[in-house]
Amino acid sequence: MEKNVVQDPGSRYAIVKGIVYSNIFAVVAFALAYLLMNLNEAGGIVISWAEFILVPIGMGVIAMRFWRRKQQRLSARLPLVVLNTVIAIMLSAFFMGEGVICLVIVSPLLLGFMFVGVLIGHYIFHDDKKMLRVSTIFLYAILFFVDVFSFHGHANMVSDEMIIHAPPSVVWKYVAAHPVNTREPDYWLFSMGLPCPVQSTVSGHAVGDERKCIFSNGATFDEVIVQSVQDSVFTFDIVKQPEDPEIIGHINIERGQFILTRRADGSTLLTGNSWYTLKVYPAWYYDLWAVDITRQVHIRVMDHIKQLAEHDVQVHHP
Amino acid sequence: MFRFIIHNLSPLKHVPFFALWFDAAAMIWNMLFSPEITHTIEEIEHEVSAWRGVSTSLHKFGGVQFNYGGKELGHIHGHGIVDVLFSRRIKTSLIREERAEDHHSFKRSGWVSYYIRSAADRDGALYLLSLAYQKSAGCTTRVPDTPVPLSAGGHA
Incomplete structure (x- = not known):
């Protein structure tokens, strides 16, 4: 069962070759997808599943092209896949x-x-599966370019509610603007x-x-008020979003x-x-x-409004 | 968690690439935290792929798929579920004998599921796969109670 000891002479640098070639592929494929996709997109930089699904699958397949020379159990590949993932993340x-x-x-x-790529490589790199290999590469290329030239516009809306023990006229004072929230975040x-x-x-x-909505790192969302009905509705559109390396830079709010x-109880x-x-x-x-994350942003802002409004009620209407 | 997702969120398998990712994640999880299951799956794969005419491929929803004569015998998902295809009559018999369970998704079919939780489940899984192999290979003899020794090119 255990075949770890069986190696062919070509396996000497197989691990290094697998890592190097798969990461070269990743850089080239990622750059290609990134450039082609963002020629096509008007709404800001988009990173799609060509980059996040197909590139890592391709990396796994290419790595397995070399790693298969070392006759090992599939589970023995896991440390290599983890290592390759860490290298890919550092390159990102x-x-x-x-x-x-x-x-x-x-x-x-x-x-x-x-790891999916490694599994695909595990099953297609047999001498009798040339047609399967060609078909896989062909399908991979089709999926890659179809995705790159497709429109990406997944939109969503998140809604949250909170009860505040203060009348709307008091809550309203803190909805549009509120002072600095110094409370430590718990998310x-x-x-x-x-x-x-x-x-x-x-x-x-x-x-x-x-x-302006200001975040803890100084990142600021520039907004314009589009609806303001006193004690009732306050709506704003985001006109400029900060460039941010974290997730808020990857969502168009x-x-x-x-x-x-x-x-009924006045709250x-x-x-x-x-x-x-x-x-x-x-x-x-x-x-x-x-x-x-959007939900946690809501909760933090709404909880801050709640604290301010309820404190206001206690001070002015004890 | 894997069982919950498989039993309650099965429509997710139609989300492109989700099932492959989920199965790979389950396989990695088992490699780290339940290596006995991983080793048992690897042993079964090693054994079954040595049967004459059997080839392996990646299953469309993740896991190793066993094929014979261009048709699927069954597959093993990364989280340890063995799914094997039989006729409805054999399925009923296997469930009655408690050798397998109803398939985790396709209840009205000949598919059965068998859960690998430890190395002790190896023989039960091999029994089901060898039974399916014998049916596909055209063997009409009654399958014995114990797994059929089909390793290394053997034939029923």
Whole structure:
């Protein structure tokens, strides 16, 4: 069963060759997809599943082209796949300037798909499977270019609610603008260093006035008020989003909204809505993160509004 | 967690590439935290792929697929589920004898599932695959209670 000891002479540098050639492929394929895709896209830099799925699969297949010379169990390849993933992530950090949290988020995707590539390589690199190899490469190229030239515009909306024990007239005072939030974040990604919202400022409360949402690293969203119904609805469009190496740089946040609803007991139901478009794919993976992070941004801002409004009520209407 | 996803979120397998990623993730998880399952799967793959006429490929939803004469005998997912295809009559018999369970997704079919949780489950999985192999290879003799020794080019 165990065949670790059987090696052919060509296996001497097989591991190094597998790592080197697969990473050269990754850099070239990633650059090609990145350039072609962003010639085609008008809404900012998009990184799609050609980069995040097909490139790691290709890396795994190419690596396996060399690693298969060492006759090992499939499970013995795992440390090599992990090593190759780490190298690929370091290259991403170097060439793309990605932030640490982005790299943490992307690593399970890269590792999983690189292992898929190794599995594909495990089954197609047999002498009697030349047709299968040719078909695989052909299918791979079709998928790559179809994705690169496809439109990517996955949009989503996240909505959250919070009850505030203060009337809408008091809550309204803190919806458009609020002072610096000094409370330590309790969401794990914020604690790890993902920028979190700390302050909002406005030039006025009327439609057309400017609003700024400032994050903990100084990144600022420039916004314009598009709807302002006192004690009821406040909506703003994001007109300029900061360039950020972390995940907020990979989501196009387009609109935000607060809705204040008076409850029977005089308190307020505050609803926070955000609309965004993803700039990273596959959506089935990144949208989970985008929803979770957007939700945590909502909760932090709405909780800050809640603290301010309820404190206001206690001080002025004890 | 894997069982929960397989039983409750099976429509996710139609999301492009998700099933392949999920299966690879499950395989990596087992390699790290349940190596006994991984080794058992590798042993079964090693054994079955040595049977005459059997070839292996990557299953469309992830895992190793065993083929004979251009048709699938069965497959093993990375999290340790062995799925084997039989006629409905044989499936009913196997479930009654508690040698297999109803398939985790396709209830109204001849597919059965068998869960590898430890090295002790190796023989049970091999029994099912050898039974499917014998049916495909045209053997009409009754399958004995113990796994058929089909290794290294053997034939039923």
